[in-house]
Structure formats: structure tokens, C-alpha cells
Amino acid sequence: MPSLPPEGDPAPVDGVLPPSALGTLGLRPLAFYVHVPYCSTRCGYCDFNTYTAQDLGPGVGRAAYADQAIAEVRMARRILGDRDLPVSSVFVGGGTPTLLPPGDLGRILGAIRAEFGLEPGAEVTTEANPDSVSAQSLAALREEGFTRISFGLQSTAPHVLAVLDRTHTPGRAISAVAEAREVGFAHVNVDLIYASPGETERDFAGSLEAAVTSGADHVSAYALIVEDGTRLAARIKRGDLPDVDDDIAADRYLQAESALGAAGFQWYEVSNWARLGGECQHNLSYWRGDDWWGVGPGAHAHVGGVRWWNVRHPTAYAERIEAGASPAQGRELLSAEARRVEDIMLRVRLREGLELTALSDSAIAVAERAVGEGLAEPGAFAGGRLVLTLRGRLLADALVRDLVD
DSSP states (O other), X not given: OOSSOOSXXXXXXXXXXXXXXXXXXXXXXXXXXXXXXXXXXXXXXXXXXXXXXXXXXXXXXXXXXXXXXXXXXXXXXXXXXXXXXXXXEEEEEESOGGGSOHXXXXXXXXXXXXXXXXXXXXXXXXXEOGGGOOHHHHHXXXXXXXXXXXXXXXXXXXXXXXXXXXXXXHHHXXXXXXXXXXXXXXXXXXXXXXXXXXXXXXXXXXXXXXXHHXXXXXXXXXXXXXXXXXXXXXXXXXXXXXXXXXXXXXXXXXXXXXHHHHTTOEEEETTEEESTTOOOHHHHHHHTTOEEEEESTTOEEEETTEXXXXXXXXXXXXXXXXXXXXXXXXEEEOOHHHHHHHHHHHHTTBTTOEEGGGSOHHHHXXXXXXXXXTSBOHHHHXXXXXXXXXXXXXXXXXXXXXXXX
């Protein structure tokens, strides 16, 4: 979740969507994101909408959260009407979703299934910290219907984990992946963070080796971003740690592509690699511009060109839900041009690429120059698509800016 909500208009108390949005329902897949905003401790680099028990204070707990989320799922059904809208994927993120009992996560999933139904073979993911699960809790999650799990491995170098304020050990992260496979999870992702202060090339090589031999079929790898207001940012500002070096981050990305490619993982989005069939369908829904409903404090949603976001604090969210009001804080009606620009920004990051017909004449000229500069594949361009080369992936953000300017 972003650290701050975007600019927009106040959302209506009843959450009702305009006819322009409701009229497009069913034209695109519908996904659900459920935000669980709780963590046992806050990692020093994190600016997500998460809260520890100390943040929330006495008397504010997690016990009622599943009921609140279920109430929002039922509200979504009322707002979207009685159309047949089976859900293509469900993703439970956080925070640390697995701080909730598996039964609570299962009840939320059950409400989505009861209200909307799931498409055959629907992907159902939860995020987890390696030290927030056991073999028993993983088995319980499988029984509740979860098919995919995403672990925050981040690094196997103890000193890097310490810089990131991660609480798990490298060994626990690897054993958690094995346990997930043993209880029947069809797909397992591990997240890696690279270019952290003090991380060496050898450190990252060890993390990549652990990821590809762990049994995971999906790896997400992100350069560390130092967000204002985080504990990590304060440490860097004081001079306790060096800042992230962009050149080192680029080298680490090339290292990831080499190691993951050699192990049979193929990139399908700039920061994501998977073995054949292991691509995250939920994230593809975001990148392809599908509809999704976001449940929970601070969750974002997008349906039919309307984007909205919920109140961020769990107490404010609970108060809205208990009053029978929409938890949405604000919303934005996207113009056709805004939707076109957003589609370009997202699709150009995919291996499947972007159809040139989505581009203006000036943007096609930018894309043609990108081919000449080695940033885009000439064969794909000749076939009517813009597909990034490895060098293009390194410069994707700059290329996107040129395409939409």
C-alpha cells in the first residue's frame, strides 16, 4: 500500500459506484485483495500501512478483524449488484496476514466464495513471514483453500537481515518453503531485496542460490527503496549506514537475471521471475488493468475506471464498518486518457509487452528510438509490440516517462 492516499474526491458514504463503472462489470476479470494491517514488529525499511500492538495501544486487537473484512465483502456484493462475477484471484497481503489464525483467513475467503464464487482454478495467495508460520498452520491454510503462499525471504545474509530489521533466520525461511510444499501448496514465492547497505555481490549470490534451490517456483526481487520517515532513512541520514547506490542496484539486477535464468526462471515482469506456470495471476490482473476490490484498512480498489481507497487506521475502518458505512475515504474517476496512460505504464513492464496501437504517434517514435538504442526488442516491434530488452528493463522507468510525456 502507498504511504499516502492519492489526491481525489471524498467517497460517498454508501460506496455506490457510478453507472459508467457498473456498466462494464464482467468485461474484465474481478480479483480481491485483502489487507491485514498487523505486524509483530515494524521492519526499518517499511512504510506500508501496518501497525504493531504498541502502535494500536491497549484495547485494540485483531480478534474482530475477520468479521469486519467479511462485512466489507458483503458490502461489495451489494454495491456490485447481482451480476455473475466469479473471482479470478484472491491475494491476502499486509502487514503479516499469518498473524491471524488460519481459520480467520479461511472465513474471509469463504465469504468471497459465498458472495461471488471463485473461477475454476482460481489462485488464492497469502503473504507470510517465515517465522509467523509452522508446518501445522501451513497445513491449516491449505485446508482453508489457499493455493499459493509468498514468503518474505529478503536475504540469507544475517547482517543484511539485521539492517532490514527482519526477525527470521535464513534457515527458517528456507524450511518454511519446504514445509509449504510438503503440505501441498501448488505455488510458492520468495521475495528478495537487493542493494541493501552492506550487502555484497557474494551475499546476494547466496540469497539467489537459496531462492532457486528452496522449492519456490516464483521469485520477486526488488531494489531497496529508502522511504522518507522510516527508521532506515533516519539511520542513513545520520550516517550510520551508506545510502543505496544505483549502480550497485543495477549490477544486482543483472546478477538476478543471470542466476534466475540459469535456474529455469523466466522474467515475466520487470521485478518478477517464475518457472513455467508459476506466474502470479493476481499481480497480472493489476498489470493488465483488470478490476479488483480492496478489502481492509488502506486498501485500494479499481472497478470500471473508478479508483478508491479505504481509511487507513484500523480503528477508523472498524468504526465505518460497524456503522454500516463504506470504509472508502476517497475516490477518483479516471478519464479515458488517464486510463490509457496507466495502461502503458503497467503493460510496458511485462514480458508480453505493449501493443503499439495503444501508443500515440509521438510515443511510437519514442518506442522506435528505444529499439535503436537497444532498449526494446526489434523483432517484437516489427510484430506490433513494445517488449523491453534486459537493458530496457534497467531503464524502464525513464522509458515509461518518455512514452507518456
